[in-house]
Amino acid sequence: MTRSTTIWRTAGLLTAAGLALAACGTTGGDGGNGDGGDGGDGGGDCAGVLAYVGPLTGPAANLGINIVNGSKLALEQFQEANPDCEVTIEEFDTQGDPAQASPLVSEIVGNDDIIGVIGPTFSGETAATGPVFAEAGLVTVSPSATNPDLALNGWDTFHRIIGNDDTQAPAVATYLTGIDAQSVFVIDDASEYGAGLGAGVVEALGDLVVGTETIQVGDTDFGPAVTAVNASGAEAIYFAGYYAEAGLLVSQLRSGGYDGLFMSGDGTLDPGFVEAAGAAADGSVLTCPCAPADDEFAAAYEESAGQAPGTYSTEGYDAANILLQGIVDGNLDRASLLEWVNNYDADGVTKHIQFDETGEVAEVVVYAYPVESGEILLGEPIE
């Protein structure tokens, strides 16, 4: 998901707190690794340090926490299966901000113990730090960065296990033609993510689009958009944007008399959407290239993390697993682990994982998540 930089009103305090937290995490991880190296024994020294790069605090912390919890679950299961193998995951909190990610990434690249990276989480920070990782030959596996252009930079180290934004739009069209919608109204939020996804949906739907409208991130009154939708007589709406605006938009559409289908994308797949919209959110459908957790995964995750899995939890689990399997296979330095990921070919919990030469995952599945009675239900693959 691409996220525009947020201007922090409390920048000073929060930045200081965030850096302090990140610093603590780093120190703790280093110690753990030293002990692990000494304790490793058996056929070859099996040890390694992985790094998570992404937000743990800040406005988009939820997504980062979901990923970290997923990768921690992978690590726990790995250590149970391989008690001799000492692996740690260090957490680097970027707050989702490219400006904060850059110094952290220099630190990661300079630490020779770190041989693989889970992340970066958002497209902005991935774009900012990609060249540094590529230069250092440090492999990255992102569970969540979906900007299509990221794969076009020629970074050998870049991989993502999620379909990019361009894969979502055709799936939206497939879904809407599948339910035989005759007229669709497309609204975007003018952000890099929303405008890109919105334009893709308009293109994929072709003649079915009866109107488009643009709103602004941070707006609260969408009266003109409601008027435009009602005037167009559309049966369905696709909103390309984030959950904060989506919640307000759907509630104002409903109270404005619109009774057709409301659809939105991965930016809206968050409990905050339902919380803001209340009953107005019922009946909405949200699309996401991210996979829902099955019962077995959800139970294990809940036991490990103490909360239900959320968006990108399964992708975080898969990303960590690819790197962990590489380590147990004996790839203990950056070059061989990168080689391992490039040649990876196995099933994950989200999908069959194999990367093409640009780092895109070969198999992409987009899911449709229905909203009913104030809850986002498990997604079904769109076919």
Added chain:
Amino acid sequence: MQFQYVLDNFVSLFVGGLVFGAVYALVALGYTMVYGVLQLINFAHSEVFMFGTFATVWALWLIGADTSTMGVALVLSLAFAMVVSMVTSGGVALLLERVAYRPLLKRGAPRLVALISAIGASFVLSEAMGLRGAIASALGLESVLGRYVARSRENLGLPTDRTFTVQFEIFGYGVTNRDIIIVVAAVLMMVLADQFIRRTRTGRGIRAVAQDPETSSLMGVNSTRVIQITFLIGGLLAGAAATLYMLQVGATRYNAGFILGVKAFTAAVLGGIGNLRGALLGGFVLGIAESLGAGLFGGEWRSVVAFVLLVLILLFRPTGLLGESLGKARA
């Protein structure tokens, strides 16, 4: 430019603008009254409004109103929420006057200092709401307050049913009971405020201080008290606006006051800052211009239309549309 679209949907856009303009106007009154009395732009007024929106939601939670609340119970619940919201906003406004202004005015600080104090107070109030979860957990009250402090940086939705029934149609646009409630309530509040300033003894005091603080204090007007009452009235109106805003928009968050505050301030300047009727006119003109502008040029041009209009009007009428100060208003 979508002239045909605007012509076809003129009533819908117009009524939509009128309804939101009513909210602008109510908030604008707070800016204009404080300016009239103190020649100070109270930038923290947007946060006074924001506290009202939260008070509205919390009041409805407290009495257990939800989507199943209907009919008379719903009307009573919303009326209760509005009273709580007005009291909360009024209280915050009084607190603001006490903490952020009075100490400065007493020491004869320049207006610029009070302005900076207002901006600072605005940040503090907004972040206090945005960090209420962190504050509660620091005090160990997280489990007691529960959902009142949960997800404190996210949108908070109005818990009651928001499907409104169409009362009558004008040129094909169904006017809902919500549209009527918002406009009627806002106009009623404004008429009350206007009459209060014009007809009561306290109102005369406010006008006297606005005209000449020194002379009025020589004539026995307690200016500290007058300033306090001015803040209180502004707060009460912002609280009423907050409940109406929640009916219209449906959700709030800790920084919801910011954009609305800027727009309401614009409305006050548009109508002539310091002028009560100007704030009313400015609010409606701004709301309608925004709505029609968004229809004509597309939603992303909405704020552009509003501010270009402001610049144009100030170019030709530097004192705003009605350009008369609070002090000169006659009884």
